[in-house]
Amino acid sequence: MWVANLDRLPTRVRLASWGLQIPTTCCLCSSEPETRDHLMLTCQFSREVWKLALGNLNPPVQLFRDWNELLSWIRMSSKLSPSILRKLATQATIFHLWKQRNNAYHNSCVVLPLVISKMIYRDVKNTILARRNRKQFRTLLSLWIT
Numbered sequence: 001m002w003v004a005n006l007d008r009l010p011t012r013v014r015l016a017s018w019g020l021q022i023p024t025t026c027c028l029c030s031s032e033p034e035t036r037d038h039l040m041l042t043c044q045f046s047r048e049v050w051k052l053a054l055g056n057l058n059p060p061v062q063l064f065r066d067w068n069e070l071l072s073w074i075r076m077s078s079k080l081s082p083s084i085l086r087k088l089a090t091q092a093t094i095f096h097l098w099k100q101r102n103n104a105y106h107n108s109c110v111v112l113p114l115v116i117s118k119m120i121y122r123d124v125k126n127t128i129l130a131r132r133n134r135k136q137f138r139t140l141l142s143l144w145i146t
C-alpha cells in the first residue's frame with residue numbers, strides 16, 4: 001500500500017519509461033495504459049472488485065477517479081463506515097489487485113472479481129479478529145460482516 005501510495009509500483013507504463021520494450025496496456029483489461037491510477041482505480045476489472053469489496057462501507061457512487069479521491073474517502077468516517085475499516089479494506093483491495101495484476105502478467109491467470117472480493121472480505125475479517133481485544137477494533141467485526 002505504501003509503495004502504491006508513493007506511485008512507485010512497477011506498472012507497465014513505468015517499466016516502459018525505464019527503457020523496457022514491453023506493451024504498456026493494462027494487464028487486466030488490455031485497453032488503457034497501465035498506470036497506478038488506472039490499474040488500481042479506473043480499470044473496469046478493478047472497479048468491479050472495489051464495488052464488491054466496499055459494498056457496506058458507503059463508497060462513492062462513481063467510485064474513485066484518481067488517487068486523491070481514494071485518500072479523501074479513506075479519511076472520512078461515519079458510524080457505519082469508520083476510517084479504520086476503510087483503511088483496512090483499501091489496503092486489502094490494493095494488495096489483491098496488485099497480486100491479480102501480477103498473476104495476469106506472469107501466469108496469464110485471471111481470477112474473477114467476485115472471487116477476489118471474497119479474499120478481501122476474509123483478509124479484513126482475519127485482521128480484525130487478530131486485533132479484537134484492542135479497543136479500536138471491538139466494533140469493527142459487526143460492521144464488516146453485516
Ligand SMILES: [Zn+2]
Pocket residue numbers: 026027028029030031032038039042043044045
Ligand atoms: Zn485496465
